[in-house]
Amino acid sequence: MAKRTSAVGETAESMARRQREISVSEFFLKNRHLLGFDSPRRALMTAVKEAVDNSLDACEEAGILPEIMVELEQTGDNRFRVTVTDNGPGIVKTQIPKIFAKLLYGSKFHRLRMSRGQQGIGISAAGMYGQLTTGSATVIRSRTKGSPAAHQISVQIDTRQNKPTILSDVSVAWTPTFPAGSGDGNEGDPVTYKHGTSVSIEMEAAYVRGKLSVDEFLKQCAIVNPHLSLHYAVTLKKPAKGDAEGEAPADSIRQSFLRAVKKLPPAAQEIMPHPHGVELGMLMQMLKDTESRTVRSALASDFSRISQQTALDICVAAKVDPKARPDKLGPGEIEAVYKTIQQTKLMRPPTDCLAPIGEEEILAGLKKEIDADFYTSVTRDPTVYRGNPFQIEVGMAYAKPQSDEDLNNENPVRLLRFANRVPLLYMGGACSITKAMTGVNWKAYGLAQPKGALPLGPVVVSVHMASVWVPFTSESKDAIANYPEIIQEITLALQECGRRLSINISKRKREAEAERKRGYIEKYIPHLATGLKDILSLPDKDKTKIEGDLKKMLEKTHLEV
């Protein structure tokens, strides 16, 4: 009896011996699906996505026209080495270990600015996944402008402590290098830059083609980032001899998506959080962290749309001393401030912080994707959900017949989802974009639509949400959460494009109908003439005249009675 160890015999003390801190890394290791690493094929795509997102963010922030190379090299039956190289500003040596081997470490979380990354998890999670599945380290090579050499650092993550472990750190003569050329081959000399970063991770992965693939992700990436030069190389291991059913596709890929626009998107401005989008706990944190010395100036300088006067009014209404030190406010006082803010009429947050793709550029992107005879795009005015500015853009194209075998009247339209210029491939069902799409009555615009589903038709629809903070449903950043304001904006943009589309569809239907009728009539006119010729024993030239006269006559009367 004395040695019982079953749960029934637990005491607070015995339980206390097992209670200890769980590091974020440990948590995500067990919950890797939250980060998009739940299957080998998805893991490959997520790793590429995180690295490419970072490269694009870094280039744009530094004002550099981005050039990126993505390499997938098969190193084992289900192992790949993913290497992403950019011509960005590079990373300072001391920061490298933390960036690549510490979760929740980054430059984008604490600010409100439109960027692809926002959480400070992305690339370290990819490295952690590689480490977990293959035991290998993340290798980073980076060179900053003006430095004589590049650093090459291998790091792993200490998952217990969420801390980097540096395995090696050497200086190398490396410069980021990209294949020259027009897309499919080595024309001319490779291009090198004096700055840039390359991340290389080996991981358990599976390479596939199709809708949910790296191929597709990169293709869509090029569509929404017309200013990007993107190179893509896949090298697959040859299946071993005698292994007839090697699953991997036999061939390899060398592909380049060339830059369509030689201009960087306008730099996105950073903004202060809007008070109406801030929750009580966050307000507490912000008042604790602020550099201002009074509540009044903290409110006025750490938030957007609060002037000194408004800050004073809020303090008075909340019965809080405006001159009090912000970190000395009691919980009751903070709550009073919070409630007063909610009731105060404030200007909406500034929306010039958003850098939408733009209607012209959306059209250019769609033209890359599909050969259509009708393109249209709408960029809505910016608006706000929960204090966060956002902006919706929709592009639509009606494919030419036979331009793509999947695009036809029997299949659902092809929906491309983007958030801050990043293609979203997974979890479409949970996304606001899909929700808005299925909520629109497409029949009104000439497309068939099964109840509660996507419309059918040879149509490509691209929807882009730009925001200082995109509300994703999970850390893997695949689906936009269902905020009514967001769904509403998407719906309005879709309807606008839908109206334009319907005009085109009916025009096209009319033309096709007239064409069909013309062909039909022309088929029978010669027979009519033959009949008359036979009855009246006419010479051939009379038959030709009958045919000519009839064709003219029917054309003139628009083929109607």
Next chain:
Amino acid sequence: MNTNHPIAPQVVSKQAASRRIVEVAKEIHADITKKHKKPSMKFPIRSLANVKYDTKRGHFEILNKTATRTLSYNTVKTFAQSMRLLATTKNDLLDKDDIAGKRELYYNSKSWGECRFDEQPESDTLLDDIEAMLGINREQLGYIPEERGGDVAGPLTVLDIDPSNGKDIKIECAKLGSGAWSIPSRVEHLRFASKAKFILAVETASLFQRLVHHRYFEKANCILISMSGVPTRACRRFIRRLADDQKIPVLAFTDGDPYGYCNIYRTLKVGSGQAAHINRYFCVPQVHYLGVTPQDIIDYGLEDATHPLEEADIKRAKDALKNDPFIQHHKEWQQALEQMLKMGVRIEQQAFAKHGLNYVLEKYLPEKIKKGKFLP
């Protein structure tokens, strides 16, 4: 019995038919190449709504409601087919003195490329149109019907011509044993000799067989004709020519139902609404209706040998009362139909077997003929 004989209609010669086709084509040709207007063809509308019951001539006569088929997207195919059909009719049939079946015409069109007929009903309908447009029945254009014309037995001598040598062939319709003589598809050239007192046209082949088997035609001195449902054009034309030629009255004996009255008998007597443009050739105005009438059911105690009227029967009867100019002209027929609707039953010719298999020829027919009271 009625012996008031109608005037025989005129027959159109092949040359005249051929000229008529050329006229139509010339007009269309002029429309296209001279007047530069869309050509059109005019057809009399073929339906009950466009006929009147011409009591003087004794048949449905077509009225002058016409449909115009102007060349357009919707009509171009039929238009082209019409021209080719007219060309074939003129060049291959009329001018060459040849004949063709409706089905042959359909197969012949297979050489017309896109213009061909996909199904025979298409070519049949177009032929009906052409017939109506030209006002010449298709038999005279050289088209022979495929359907059988009906069977004949009784004291009648038919003189046919042997096509190989032009000599007469003599057919004795009383000397065919248990068989009968089949009316050919073209009957214009037949000649007759008969001493019969009347012609009895029967709806069903089985009753016809019973009458032949018991040589009823001898006892009653009549010519028996089996129509097998609605009489074909050839059958109607044959009865008409025979009755006109020999000046003998005609009686009809059908099932006692709206179909027997309004379709079989009415068509035999005044022609059809569909082919009113040629009814003058294909009607037998002198025919009278013997039975089975609704009153016969009561008079012969056949109430328990009837069937309830079906939805279609009721509809047909009501339709006839409302739309059929023939029924509307004759009070007696209206009364008969009303009576039938009220009784709610129909009766078959064979129902007399209730009283014994030969009751129909031993009692019913002799009595009715003796009484001489028929429906018009």
